[in-house]
Amino acid sequence: MRPTSIVWCRSKEIATRLQEKWKGVVTDRRPVPHYLDGQFFESQTTQLYDVNDPSSQTLLSRTPQATSSEIDAIISSSQNAFLPWKRTSLLGRQQIMLRFSSLLRKHQDDVASIITLEQGKTFGDARGDVLRGLQVVEAACAAPNLMMQDHLEVARDMDTLARREPLGVTASINPFNFPAMCPLWSIPMALVTGNTHIIKPSERVPGASQMIVELAEMAGLPKGVLNIAHGGHDTVNALCDDPRVRAISFVGSDQGGKHVHDRGTKNGKRVQSNLGAKNHAVLLPDADKEAALDSIAGAAFGAAGQRCMALSVLVTVGQARKWIPELVEKAKALTVGIGFDPEVDVGPLISPRSKQRVLEIISSVEEEGGSILHDGREQKLSSPHHEKGNFVGPTIVRGQAGMRCYDEEIFGPVLTVVDCETFQEALELINSNRYGNGASVFTNSGSAARQFEMECEAGQIGINVPIPVPLPMFSWSGGKASALGDLGFYGKSSIMFYTKLKTVTSLWRKSSVDLGRGGKVSVNMPTIS
Structure with missing residues (x-):
């Protein structure tokens, strides 16, 4: 692990370099400018929004209300x-x-x-x-x-x-x-x-x-x-x-x-x-366990869960529920800290308010009858210098529909595990959810994959792919309430x-003689043949 002071100095060094190199970038607490007619210009407003480094609450700049x-x-x-x-x-x-x-x-x-x-x-x-x-x-x-x-x-x-x-x-x-x-x-x-x-x-x-x-x-x-x-x-x-x-x-x-x-x-x-979204992944017992668990952990906790395509619900089917302790170990192994540290896996949430909301949802799990399998609230930071940051560690809870951890989009590094006995039960759970951005299945069964593709009511489907966002030669296809x-x-x-769309219909006769009507005006609806 890099010493805290080196990591922190590197972030300040980068801020200074960006400040000097880019005309529109501000990292010295001044308001950022608007951009108009190819030029940046300062706003005359008195209403400003603070732009804080979420890893330390350091004020970087201010955004003007135009x-x-x-x-x-x-x-x-x-x-x-x-x-x-x-x-x-x-x-x-x-x-x-x-x-x-x-x-x-x-x-x-x-x-x-x-x-x-x-x-x-x-x-x-x-x-x-x-x-x-x-x-x-x-x-x-x-x-x-x-x-x-x-x-x-x-x-x-x-x-x-x-x-x-x-x-x-x-x-x-x-x-x-x-x-x-x-x-x-x-x-x-x-x-x-x-x-x-x-x-x-x-x-x-x-x-x-x-x-x-x-x-x-x-x-x-x-x-x-x-x-x-x-x-x-x-x-x-x-x-x-x-x-x-x-x-x-x-x-x-x-x-x-x-x-x-x-x-x-x-x-x-x-x-x-x-x-908003509430993306599900179904884990079948015939899946490639190691590859599936790695994919699930990355999709659930990457970007601190702040993605509209973050994997926030894992639906285990049958014996696949026995793999959850191994998933917990993978969550424990992730490092939480400042994003400029190359050894860090999970950075901070965007604001203290976001952090507080995520903590409240985690606290609600046991109150509503669920269980906390791994508590990210207790995870230590890689960098004690950033104790004021908006950090929450990877968290895994067990819950069900009707609980806050399942029903709400958390937008934090929290994965809710729901256990189902059958594949059909898992599909029905996903299809009853109001959101429809994306859903994935992890399996080695072609027939199960095909059934999931055809019957799952989400706009973006992943087969052994945890975040099935299509590349831009296709189009974004999230659906339902998403x-x-x-x-x-x-x-x-x-x-x-x-x-x-504009359509242009043009007529270029060889000669006016070809009109074939002797110059008589027709008031009938034009027909084309």
Whole structure:
């Protein structure tokens, strides 16, 4: 284990380097700037949100609540930039995405560093955060193929062409848990299709978005095509209400997602919302035990459980319940501490409030008749210097439907084990849950895997895969109460979300003589044959 002082000094050194290298990154307690027309500018607001290092509560910076005039200026900038950007050829937009992709890969470690500093996740996990967003940028570079539409000669000398056109100004409202990936689910797909875009980062983790817009500028993106509006509820409501904003992409909580969906659609906007989740994994006795338990532990406790696709319920079937003590040993072996320490597996939760809620849910288990198989509240930190951090160790509890640990999305490193006698009972448990982001099964039986694939009512299915999020050549497919809106993130669904369909029917006769009506006007409904 690295000495505490070395780890802590390294985080301060990284903060200083980022502060000096990136125009929009602030780590010296000043407010972060908005981004408008290719430039960062300071907000005139007096309302600020603290950005704290969750491993120590050290104040890093402050996020401003944009004033109404600042939000109006940002939306106006996006509106003014739309027509020139729309008229930029698809190949021209593709070239910018190619350069953006290259720059993002080159500076992946810098973006990961600010994520670890502000959000707390381990540096390796933060690099994965950036990489999954980068993959969407790379997929967007295939837009010339993705946007090809139908063209048909429908009658003699008459053609019908279908084309997809951009909507206008679009926006994304992003969560704290994926500061790079979630904005990058929307930015490349919105821009390559010809829209302008406004990012509303989580007020808790503004740094990654600040870097992303700088990289887009370096890639040659014209001024005003990509802007940042900081803030909380007031910024969200302004984006939902302003008629110039045509579409909103949201990732976050149940309450926030429903609010954005209802308010945005009421105002005539397209809205896609990814909400809460309660993802299950079924463990069958014929599974590869070691591989399955490793996968389950990683999916349950990685990112301190702060993923909408975190594995939060393990359903054991029959004799598989006997493997739980081995899973407990794997949880005990995980190291909890500051994300910059390469030996740490689990970082802090985002805030003291989040930590307190997770602790309350763990405490409720025994009160409601369950049992605590491994108590992360008692796990020691690798770094005593960070005793003020929002740390909770990996925790495994045994419970059932109707208990708080099962019914609620915990968003912490807590795995609830539910024992079932049969595979059918396990399927019925999953299908009765209101959430439907994802579910997995661990088995060596092809017939069981096939049955799970066909009968499980979750949008994203994993067969021996604990976090079955598809790569961006496909589309995000979470369902039930985990999603609102009928078009998913990235992939072909995203192309449809960020465009509208226009059809053009044209007639080019060889000669007016071919009209065959002697010039007589027809008032009948036109027919085509």
